[in-house]
Amino acid sequence: MIGRLNHIGIATPDVEKAAKTWLALYGAGDAHDAFDMPAQGVRVKFIDLPNSQIELIEPLGENSPLDAFLAKNPAGGQHHICFEVEDIIKTRDNMRAKGARVLGTGEPRIGAHGTPVIFMHPKDSGGVLVELMQSPQEKTQ
Secondary structure (H helix, E strand, C coil): CCCCEEEEEEECCCHHHHHHHHHHHHCCCCECCCEEECCCCEEEEEEECCCCEEEEEEECCCCCCCHHHHHHCCCCEEEEEEEEECCHHHHHHHHHHCCCCECCCCCCEECCCCCEEEEECHHHCCCCCEEEEECCCCCCC
16 A cells, blocks of 8 residues: 655754764765645755755644654654555555544645645554655646
8 A cells, every 4th residue: 555655854943953974974965955844834945865854844833733753852863764654545545544643634735745645643553653645747637
């Protein structure tokens, strides 16, 4: 059901500083320009890797969904993993049928790649927050 790993999300207090570390220390690929996602309450910066991406995310504005995470992990850390799926609605419905919980309303929202995404409850995945993303090559009905 899940496709390729699209990215690993890393929460950080400062995406620019974190990007410098990933580029200098690990020789990670190209870094994209950071951009704000006010509706999600985050600032995002992607770093390309040969087989996926790192998504650096920092809080944006008051009541960011990252505030609680960074309160527990002030230096930041792995926030989520994201897998591509062919059909986000069918995948959501299949996950629910298996007893998994979709966070929020369950309705997909547009993620940082401009495609629909949902997040699965971490308690259903051994403590890992999983983002499922409509594959950029596929279109929703």
